[in-house]
Amino acid sequence: MRSRNLTPGQLDGAEPPPLAAEVLASIGEAVVALDGLGACRYANPAAVRLLGVSGVDQLVGRDMHDILHARPPEDPAAHSRDECPIARALVRGSATHITHEVFRRPDGATIDVDCRAYPLTGADGERMPGAALTLVDVTAYRKVEEENLFRKMLLDAQSEASIEGILVVAGDTKMLSFNRRAVEMWGVPQHIIDARSDELALAYVLQKLVDPQAFLAKVEYLYAHPDEESRDLIQLKDGRTFDRYSAPLRSPQGVDHGRVWFFRDITEMKQAQEEMAHLYDEARRAVRARDDFLSIASHELRTPLTSLQLATQSIVRQVKRRQTEGEASQLPIEWVKERIDGVLDLVSQLSALIDNLLDISRLSTGRLELATEQLDLAELVREVVQRHAEQLASHGCQVSVDAPGPAPGSWDRLRLAQVLTNLLSNAGKYGRGKPVAVTLSQDAGAARVTVRDNGIGIAPADRQRIFERFERAVSSSQYSGFGLGLWIVSEIVKAMGGSITVDSALGAGASFTVTLPRQLPSPK
Amino acid sequence: MTLTRRAVLLIDDDPTIRSTVSRVLADEGWEVRLADTAQEGLTQLAGGLQPGLILLDLTMPGLTGAEFMELRQDIPGAASVPVYLFTAMRGAAEQWAALGAQGFVPKPVRLEQFLRVVEQHCG
Numbered sequence: 001m002r003s004r005n006l007t008p009g010q011l012d013g014a015e016p017p018p019l020a021a022e023v024l025a026s027i028g029e030a031v032v033a034l035d036g037l038g039a040c041r042y043a044n045p046a047a048v049r050l051l052g053v054s055g056v057d058q059l060v061g062r063d064m065h066d067i068l069h070a071r072p073p074e075d076p077a078a079h080s081r082d083e084c085p086i087a088r089a090l091v092r093g094s095a096t097h098i099t100h101e102v103f104r105r106p107d108g109a110t111i112d113v114d115c116r117a118y119p120l121t122g123a124d125g126e127r128m129p130g131a132a133l134t135l136v137d138v139t140a141y142r143k144v145e146e147e148n149l150f151r152k153m154l155l156d157a158q159s160e161a162s163i164e165g166i167l168v169v170a171g172d173t174k175m176l177s178f179n180r181r182a183v184e185m186w187g188v189p190q191h192i193i194d195a196r197s198d199e200l201a202l203a204y205v206l207q208k209l210v211d212p213q214a215f216l217a218k219v220e221y222l223y224a225h226p227d228e229e230s231r232d233l234i235q236l237k238d239g240r241t242f243d244r245y246s247a248p249l250r251s252p253q254g255v256d257h258g259r260v261w262f263f264r265d266i267t268e269m270k271q272a273q274e275e276m277a278h279l280y281d282e283a284r285r286a287v288r289a290r291d292d293f294l295s296i297a298s299h300e301l302r303t304p305l306t307s308l309q310l311a312t313q314s315i316v317r318q319v320k321r322r323q324t325e326g327e328a329s330q331l332p333i334e335w336v337k338e339r340i341d342g343v344l345d346l347v348s349q350l351s352a353l354i355d356n357l358l359d360i361s362r363l364s365t366g367r368l369e370l371a372t373e374q375l376d377l378a379e380l381v382r383e384v385v386q387r388h389a390e391q392l393a394s395h396g397c398q399v400s401v402d403a404p405g406p407a408p409g410s411w412d413r414l415r416l417a418q419v420l421t422n423l424l425s426n427a428g429k430y431g432r433g434k435p436v437a438v439t440l441s442q443d444a445g446a447a448r449v450t451v452r453d454n455g456i457g458i459a460p461a462d463r464q465r466i467f468e469r470f471e472r473a474v475s476s477s478q479y480s481g482f483g484l485g486l487w488i489v490s491e492i493v494k495a496m497g498g499s500i501t502v503d504s505a506l507g508a509g510a511s512f513t514v515t516l517p518r519q520l521p522s523p524k
Numbered sequence: 525m526t527l528t529r530r531a532v533l534l535i536d537d538d539p540t541i542r543s544t545v546s547r548v549l550a551d552e553g554w555e556v557r558l559a560d561t562a563q564e565g566l567t568q569l570a571g572g573l574q575p576g577l578i579l580l581d582l583t584m585p586g587l588t589g590a591e592f593m594e595l596r597q598d599i600p601g602a603a604s605v606p607v608y609l610f611t612a613m614r615g616a617a618e619q620w621a622a623l624g625a626q627g628f629v630p631k632p633v634r635l636e637q638f639l640r641v642v643e644q645h646c647g
Binding site: 295298299300302303304305306307308309310311313314317318339342345346349391394395429432 | 538539540541543544545547548551583585612613614631632633634635636638
């Protein structure tokens with residue numbers, strides 16, 4: 001290495017040889033030559049423009065490190081002289097390249113500069129003292145680059161913030177990328193994320209699906225048809241449902257970059273939809289039941305009304321007839337009494353029906369009030385059975401009572417009588433011509449009344465339903481009634497803290513057992 | 525004239541309807557036969573009963589009124605007996621002809637109207 005200063009004819013006086021001078025004056029890249037101490041010896045016109053000085057004389061002789069790196073000391077990008085790339089080229093003789101140098105011009109404007117520093121070598125290839133610098137203004141590139149970085153950051157943030165799991169499979173490379181949501185949704189293990197292998201990911205996903213074959217067929221189809229979009233619902237073994245959408249990933253120029261998969265967990269939405277459909281069905285069923293009830297109720301009220309109207313008009317007719325025939329044909333007092341009794345019976349039947357209707361309203365709104373008193377259930381059972389013996393006999397039912405007493409407890413007398421009446425009335429209605437047995441048993445805490453008929457019985461499927469409002473196990477074209485008797489019974493029994501059960505089989509009669517605690521449960 | 529009077533056959537599962545109608549008609553001097561099921565009505569007809577009028581409820585346990593209308597065709601002499609539906613069902617006004625009945629008596633009914641039907645067929 002020759003240790004001498006620049007020789008004339010090379011860069012002496014900052015004048016390169018004629019051809020080199022023309023080349024250097026023509027190019028857009030700034031070129032600066034430094035002496036062995038780092039002072040500027042030459043700058044081409046592009047360098048004068050880039051460094052923002054008025055002429056080459058403002059550069060020549062000045063320390064280049066000072067020019068390029070003159071910054072306030074607090075600037076974190078400031079180089080010390082030792083770290084300066086120029087110094088490295090000068091002292092160590094190694095070329096350096098700094099892709100991003102911020103340069104502050106004398107007028108205060110800053111530009112981004114791509115800076116290369118080369119140790120000087122002579123024509124013979126020998127190292128010479130000094131260095132050459134090229135400087136390129138990359139401010140515009142930097143801006144684009146920054147914008148791109150910002151866009152990518154936005155896209156990444158958007159993808160991470162998405163409630164959809166996003167999985168991208170880049171075409172040939174099969175390079176995978178997931179967003180965090182996709183990893184959470186599928187529970188993708190770390191080794192698959194690290195491996196970025198679409199094969200591993202697919203195998204992992206498949207074992208989570210209810211129908212892996214269908215999914216696999218879809219995936220294979222889509223990879224064979226890269227232009228197609230597709231969407232469907234996939235069912236996971238753990239009960240979740242994902243809405244799956246897949247679309248080709250293409251540049252605006254139409255270059256295929258692979259495929260993107262979106263997964264949205266719609267389990268809750270689907271459950272809500274199902275719940276809504278269920279509620280809608282229930283509401284429709286309730287409306288239908290109410291309509292049925294109204295039509296049955298009007299039918300049921302018309303039947304005793306028919307008897308009442310015929311019976312009273314018949315009495316009036318007979319009275320009128322006797323009036324025109326005179327004193328001689330007075331109506332026998334027994335006849336009048338019998339007819340009036342008949343009318344009163346019909347009136348009680350009607351009022352019982354109407355009471356039932358009012359009960360529905362009271363029970364439906366939870367306004368059932370119990371008037372409890374100390375009473376003997378055995379006595380009450382015998383009383384109610386006796387009261388209905390005639391009606392049961394009209395259905396051809398012989399009724400037997402086995403109620404060894406006393407069975408003391410604190411109950412609502414009228415409501416209990418209503419429970420027994422409804423059960424006996426059903427026994428007569430559905431057990432025509434067959435015996436009915438009423439039994440009472442008790443233990444320390446509760447009393448139990450069973451009403452057993454030997455009628456048409458209840459199919460297992462209907463055994464719960466019959467206690468619902470407006471429900472009945474048989475067609476209303478065959479059996480009249482509101483379809484409310486057992487519902488009323490069960491509501492009253494529940495209000496008394498008791499329970500009702502049924503034991504029956506089709507054609508083998510039915511046995512209803514009401515269990516009543518001796519004391520009302522204390523209100524909460 | 526009384527000698528030519530024919531009976532009314534009332535087929536109805538409701539005991540109070542049966543007892544009321546039989547009392548009312550008996551007071552007017554009509555003979556009433558009662559059946560609490562359609563099957564029982566068919567049995568009486570098959571046994572040779574020739575009423576002037578059959579009053580038929582539609583909703584009954586066992587055979588319904590409509591089934592009764594079908595089955596009575598097989599009983600000699602029964603098919604020609606006029607049948608009136610005696611029902612609280614709203615659709616009876618449109619239904620009776622299709623079922624092969626001669627008419628219908630609504631529930632409830634005014635006594636005069638009721639007796640007019642009986643008079644017309646049994647008198």
